[in-house]
Amino acid sequence: MSSRRQHWFEGWRLFAVLALILAGLCIWIAGMRQFEVDGVRMVIRFTARTSLLFFCLAFSAAALARLWPNAWTRWQRRNRRYLGVTFAASHGIHAIAIACFAIMDPAGYAAATSAASYIFGGIGYACIIAMAATSFDRSAAAIGPRAWRILHLTGGYYLWFQFMVSFGKRIPDMPPYALFLLPLLAVMALRLIAMAPKQTPRTVQAG
Numbered sequence: 001m002s003s004r005r006q007h008w009f010e011g012w013r014l015f016a017v018l019a020l021i022l023a024g025l026c027i028w029i030a031g032m033r034q035f036e037v038d039g040v041r042m043v044i045r046f047t048a049r050t051s052l053l054f055f056c057l058a059f060s061a062a063a064l065a066r067l068w069p070n071a072w073t074r075w076q077r078r079n080r081r082y083l084g085v086t087f088a089a090s091h092g093i094h095a096i097a098i099a100c101f102a103i104m105d106p107a108g109y110a111a112a113t114s115a116a117s118y119i120f121g122g123i124g125y126a127c128i129i130a131m132a133a134t135s136f137d138r139s140a141a142a143i144g145p146r147a148w149r150i151l152h153l154t155g156g157y158y159l160w161f162q163f164m165v166s167f168g169k170r171i172p173d174m175p176p177y178a179l180f181l182l183p184l185l186a187v188m189a190l191r192l193i194a195m196a197p198k199q200t201p202r203t204v205q206a207g
């Protein structure tokens, strides 16, 4: 028997349940506004926030398991791939809602976006697609561990930066948006602390 305790809520089943819940909630939210543009914009904002949650869970998993090894952090570390793919699904819905917004209200959409949002958001989506596509055993093996590590490390840091900018730029108009930066700063701090070399106890010289 494996020494690692396996739970029901693990792996691809975890992803399937979370993705279904997300999709259901998005339909419900859009339905509350009769599937009009207001509802679509609510879905864009909702999925930006659920993406933040799953991104932070995946991005902090290794650091947390290293700093505080316990049942929860080990579960999070084991399921980091599936939490990451759930983040990609959440952002997939963000993209679908963005497309609906552009079709339903072109003027409002143009006012809400800029060249910068296409460039930086586009790079963000390229990272998400590449990272999700290499989150399967076969595709990960195909690119090799070195390329996989470089892709997932740079992609992760880029997405962290993208979240900081996307939430941060709204703070002047809506100061409570500063709260969204707290989990982002916390996961970065955790990663930096976990990366710091462990202090080895100094041997006391006798005499």
Ligand code: HEM
Pocket: 041, 042, 044, 045, 046, 048, 049, 094, 098, 109, 112, 113, 117, 118, 119, 120, 121, 122, 124, 125, 159, 162, 163, 166, 167, 170
């Ligand atoms: C080309 C790609 C993208 C486009 C065109 C885009 C478009 C949009 C639009 C139009 C909104 C505002 C919705 C509204 O005010 O009703 C929005 C919100 C947001 N997006 Fe995206 N987005 C893109 C990619 C991304 C990426 C890659 C991220 C993060 C990794 C991201 C994170 C956010 C955040 C944090 C918000 C604010 C949500 C809120 O108000 O709570 N977006 N996006």
